[in-house]
Amino acid sequence: MNWISEVVRPKIKTLFKRETPDNLWIKCPDTGQVVFHKDVEANQWVIPGSNHHMRISATQRLQLMFDGSTWIDVALPEVAPDPLKFRDSKRYIDRLKDARTQTGLQDAFKIGYGRVEDMPMTIAVQDLGFITGSLGTAAGEAFIKGAETAVEKQTPYVVFTASGGARMQEGILSLMQMPRTTIAVRRLRDAKLPYIVVLTNPTTGGVTASYAMLGDVHLAEPGALIGFAGPRVIEQTIREKLPDGFQRSEYLKDHGMVDMVVHRHDLKPIIARLSRLFMKAPAPAVTAPVTTEVAAAAE
Known part of the structure; x- marks a missing residue:
């Protein structure tokens, strides 16, 4: 050279x-x-x-939903970070630290209180980027805190689900969040407040088996994977080929598990209109143009 x-x-x-x-x-x-x-x-x-529909973070979701992309963050309860001192190929406490650094969140939920088309609302969003949005003790406490905030503020409670299921690193403690969140939903019903669930891609495992399927109304984004076990596991178990589109939001709507499949552009006006109907609130002075699907949601 x-x-x-x-x-x-x-x-x-x-x-x-x-x-x-x-x-x-x-x-x-x-x-x-x-x-x-x-x-x-x-x-x-x-x-x-x-x-x-691409996957988006919890912060991006709240920005799309709240008026002016502004809201008040709901402070979430602190829990023991690693109750079982779990370790696989990596220590669980280290996985939590990495996830918090990457997402800027304390755990899989982010909850905000604000206005959606001038309607007061409490919104909880699961972030798939935080250990696949899995349900552990911190996420369970966050969901319950969101429900308590909705009861305190007398607002609808809207939850955007995105999860791979229960968090294996917390064992039985993660499974205990399923009945605990179910009780929180019951308290919303007792307070006569609407509970609206938006199923996004993917919503699976223990989350589907609990609060994701307990809403007064179930909306879903197009093409979202929704189910308990994954399609590959089901095929291996029953040894049969599943139908095309099985466990996708459109398939679930056709079979009565989802009320509406809603494009992301229409989610905000539909949720606002449904909330006004449930809360018997007057329509806003100025309404944004809506699509045919949005109009149908009010009928």
């Missing part, structure tokens, strides 16, 4: 190197279509053309 190849060429490469962000383009998982990142973001993280 001589000085031309060792010195001159690297400097020339550096001079003409163009920095390109890694997330400049997004590839649609359904069609393979490549879309400009800003276009997807402007479309509420829905791929234009294919209408594939």
Whole structure:
């Protein structure tokens, strides 16, 4: 090697190197279509053309729902971080630290209180980025705190589910959250407050077996995977091929498990209108244009 190849060429490469962000383009998982990142973001993280609903964080969800993207964070109860001192390939306490660093959340739930089309509302969102949105003691306490806040503020309680199920690192303690959250839903009913569930991709395991299927109304985003066990496990168990679209939101709507499959653009007006109907609240002075599905929700 001589000085031309060792010195001159690297400097020339550096001079003409163009920095390109890694997330400049997004590839649609359904069609393979490549879309400009800003276009997807402007479309509420829905791929234009294919209408594939991408997964979004809890903070992004609250920004889309609350008026002016502003709300008051509900402080969540503190729990013992690693009650069983669990360890697999990695210590559970270290997994929690990593998840908190990556998401900025204390656990899988983020809860806000604010207004949706001028309607006071308490909204809880599961973040799939936090250990697949799994249900543990902290998430169970957060869900209950959200229900208590709704009762205290006398607002509807809206929950966006996204979870892989119960958190294995907490064993029986995670399974105990299923009856505890069910009791919290019962308290909402006793207070005559609406409980609206929005099922997003994916909603599985113990979450589906508890509060995700106890709503007064069940909405779902298009194409969301919703079920207890995954389709592959079911096929291996019954040794039969499952129907096309099995456990997807559209399939569940056709079979009576979901009330409506709603595009992300329409979720806010539909939830606001349903809440006003349940709470017998007057319509806002100025209403935003709504689609046919939104109008049908009020009938």
